[in-house]
Amino acid sequence: xxxxxxxxxxxxxxxxxxxxxxxxxxxxxxxxxxxxxxxxxxxxxxxxxxxxxxxxxxxxxxxxxxxxxxxxxxxxxxxxxxxxxxxxxxxxxxxxxxxxxxxxxxxxxxxxxxxxx
Amino acid sequence: xxxxxxxxxxxxxxxxxxxxxxxxxxxxxxxxxxxxxxxxxxxxxxxxxxxxxxxxxxxxxxxxxxxxxxxxxxxxxxxxxxxxxxxxxxxxxxxxxxxxxxxxxxxxxxxxxxxxxxxxxxxxxxxxxxxxxxxxxxxxxxxxxxxxxxxxxxxxxxxxxxxxxxxxxxxxxxxxxxxxxxxxxxxxxxxxxxxxxxxxxxxxxxxxxxxxxxxxxxxxxxxxxxxxxxxxxxxxxxxxxxxxxxxxxxxxxxxxxxxxxxxxxxxxxxxxxxxxxxxxxxxxxxxxxxxxxxxxxxxxxxxxxxxxxxxxxxxxxxxxxxxx
Numbered sequence: 340x341x342x343x344x345x346x347x348x349x350x351x352x353x354x355x356x357x358x359x360x361x362x363x364x365x366x367x368x369x370x371x372x373x374x375x376x377x378x379x380x381x382x383x384x385x386x387x388x389x390x391x392x393x394x395x396x397x398x399x400x401x402x403x404x405x406x407x408x409x410x411x412x413x414x415x416x417x418x419x420x421x422x423x424x425x426x427x428x429x430x431x432x433x434x435x436x437x438x439x440x441x442x443x444x445x446x447x448x449x450x451x452x453x454x455x456x
Numbered sequence: 457x458x459x460x461x462x463x464x465x466x467x468x469x470x471x472x473x474x475x476x477x478x479x480x481x482x483x484x485x486x487x488x489x490x491x492x493x494x495x496x497x498x499x500x501x502x503x504x505x506x507x508x509x510x511x512x513x514x515x516x517x518x519x520x521x522x523x524x525x526x527x528x529x530x531x532x533x534x535x536x537x538x539x540x541x542x543x544x545x546x547x548x549x550x551x552x553x554x555x556x557x558x559x560x561x562x563x564x565x566x567x568x569x570x571x572x573x574x575x576x577x578x579x580x581x582x583x584x585x586x587x588x589x590x591x592x593x594x595x596x597x598x599x600x601x602x603x604x605x606x607x608x609x610x611x612x613x614x615x616x617x618x619x620x621x622x623x624x625x626x627x628x629x630x631x632x633x634x635x636x637x638x639x640x641x642x643x644x645x646x647x648x649x650x651x652x653x654x655x656x657x658x659x660x661x662x663x664x665x666x667x668x669x670x671x672x673x674x675x676x677x678x679x680x681x682x683x684x685x686x687x688x689x690x691x692x693x694x695x696x697x698x699x700x701x702x703x704x705x706x707x708x709x710x711x712x713x714x715x716x717x718x719x720x721x722x723x724x725x726x727x728x729x730x731x732x733x734x735x736x737x738x739x740x741x742x743x744x745x746x747x748x749x750x751x752x753x754x755x756x757x758x759x760x761x762x763x764x765x766x767x768x769x770x771x772x773x774x775x776x777x778x779x780x
Contacts, residue, residue, distance in 0.1 A: 440563050
């Protein structure tokens with residue numbers, strides 16, 4: 340049984356297409372979009388999409404070296420887009436929390452003021 | 457003959473090109489190098505996002521070391537290096553904002569705690585006032601009874617006393633409730649402190665690896681470690697005992713508020729408190745030196761509360777070279 344499975348696996352391996360990283364790049368793009376890049380990093384996201392399209396095109400023409408570079412570029416674009424999106428959201432949260440604390444401080448100062456004789 | 461001439465001309469041209477390339481400064485490299493250097497030197501961001509910065513360093517270095525792939529290869533490497541530098545900045549900024557958010561959450565808890573403490577204090581004072589009033593009324597009722605008064609006056613006084621007693625019970629319940637809430641908030645702050653202590657990470661400083669204990673390990677304005685901090689120093693002990701041959705320097709720091717001389721003294725006493733806790737945990741006393749630097753070495757701006765909170769800290773440094 341194990342032998343058959345082993346044979347089946349080793350038989351499969353050479354027929355698999357070489358891993359070009361296109362799948363990872365597409366995933367990175369989806370992650371960036373998910374993180375909010377359309378709002379916070381539209382330029383980087385656009386660049387990631389363009390590079391990915393070109394990478395696929397070059398892969399279709401069997402220009403593997405060119406495709407690999409474009410794939411790398413797309414991934415780097417997506418990585419930056421995702422970070423910028425997270426940064427944008429964090430900045431908003433920091434602003435919100437700062438304002439909250441300020442309000443809370445004033446409230447508790449106000450409450451203290453009223454009660455003191 | 458003419459072939460020889462053209463070969464020589466070709467070689468000369470090639471040589472000239474090579475020389476020109478060697479002499480021409482690599483502007484992309486210089487620019488990205490400078491950008492990374494200023495990130496590393498940034499007081500707020502320099503110590504953050506180190507993994508992304510390392511990747512960027514490698515990408516920028518590849519501009520010099522990797523000459524493959526001709527023009528397209530070069531364009532690819534420049535693009536990647538630029539992106540990696542941008543990513544390094546963004547990663548450091550993300551970490552910075554996360555730190556700020558955590559700091560704000562702690563501040564939030566602190567404000568709530570202080571408000572609750574004030575409120576509890578007022579409730580206790582109110583209950584005490586009512587208790588005294590109640591005592592006086594009870595004496596009044598007692599006096600009227602003893603005088604044999606069966607009048608409406610006595611009945612009224614008894615009624616007033618009953619009401620007063622009810623108020624007292626309510627005030628005491630309120631004081632108890634507030635004390636309970638206060639205890640909960642203190643426990644939450646302790647849990648936060650313990651969590652942060654177990655997540656302490658060593659970073660590389662100029663003189664060796666170091667760990668930073670921040671402000672909340674200490675009670676505000678005091679030199680002693682909080683009990684919860686003392687109990688949670690395992691990570692720090694593990695860090696300094698990673699290499700027992702290395703000397704340890706403990707540096708205390710404060711923010712710039714208050715008197716500089718007092719800050720020096722406070723920072724030294726805090727550093728000493730950390731030393732004592734390390735020695736109590738079994739670290740060899742002879743390895744440790746202590747210094748209080750007061751407000752002289754800020755790592756963030758003293759203009760904001762968050763910056764001040766980051767400046768109030770104790771650095772524990774595992775020195776690479778023996779102290780001299």
